Amino acid sequence: MKLNINGADVEVEADADTPLLWVLREQLGMTGTKFGCGIGQCGACTVHLNGQPIRSCIMPASALVGQTLTTIEGLDHPVQQAWLEEQVPQCGYCQSGQLMAAASLLNNNRKPSDEDIGKWMTNLCRCGTYDRIRKGIHAASEAMPEPVLPMPDLEAGPPGGEAGPPEGETGPPAPADGGAE
Numbered sequence: 641m642k643l644n645i646n647g648a649d650v651e652v653e654a655d656a657d658t659p660l661l662w663v664l665r666e667q668l669g670m671t672g673t674k675f676g677c678g679i680g681q682c683g684a685c686t687v688h689l690n691g692q693p694i695r696s697c698i699m700p701a702s703a704l705v706g707q708t709l710t711t712i713e714g715l716d717h718p719v720q721q722a723w724l725e726e727q728v729p730q731c732g733y734c735q736s737g738q739l740m741a742a743a744s745l746l747n748n749n750r751k752p753s754d755e756d757i758g759k760w761m762t763n764l765c766r767c768g769t770y771d772r773i774r775k776g777i778h779a780a781s782e783a784m785p786e787p788v789l790p791m792p793d794l795e796a797g798p799p800g801g802e803a804g805p806p807e808g809e810t811g812p813p814a815p816a817d818g819g820a821e
């Protein structure tokens with residue numbers, strides 16, 4: 641089967657039910673993704689599937705043909721610098737999974753609250769680095785540029801409708817000075 645990993649197509653031989661984690665580590669030698677529990681609980685094996693985190697120990701590789709996969713070896717994200725600056729890891733074993741989870745959080749939510757972080761970051765750390773993980777995520781959030789919103793095509797109007805303000809609205813608010821030059 642052919643998988644797309646970190647931007648490259650790779651041909652792998654595996655039974656249909658072989659978990660992705662085994663393909664990564666045993667066949668491709670990509671040992672940055674770790675084996676922890678093997679039952680989808682700890683998050684040490686987290687990779688991205690089309691940009692979203694998955695636990696590769698319980699994901700059959702055959703289900704991922706035609707999808708885009710990113711592992712820690714292919715991650716390029718501000719969380720990595722923030723992890724260095726905040727000295728997040730202790731033993732380090734869980735940290736590639738933590739980085740993958742943190743990067744996906746920030747890609748979905750540029751300014752997460754502590755509560756958002758608590759809900760999203762379900763990866764376990766036996767060294768208890770949770771406070772530093774939270775600090776690292778906030779530091780990366782500060783370092784990330786504001787998203788650039790695409791300019792609307794004013795000539796074309798809103799998608800699927802006529803140009804003009806949405807129904808029930810009369811348009812942009814009048815200037816506070818009444819519009820005087």
Ligand code: FES
Nearest residue numbers: 676677681683697
């Ligand atoms: S090794 Fe996959 S979740 Fe623990």
Ligand code: FES
Nearest residue numbers: 731732765766767
């Ligand atoms: S840093 Fe040791 S398990 Fe997380």
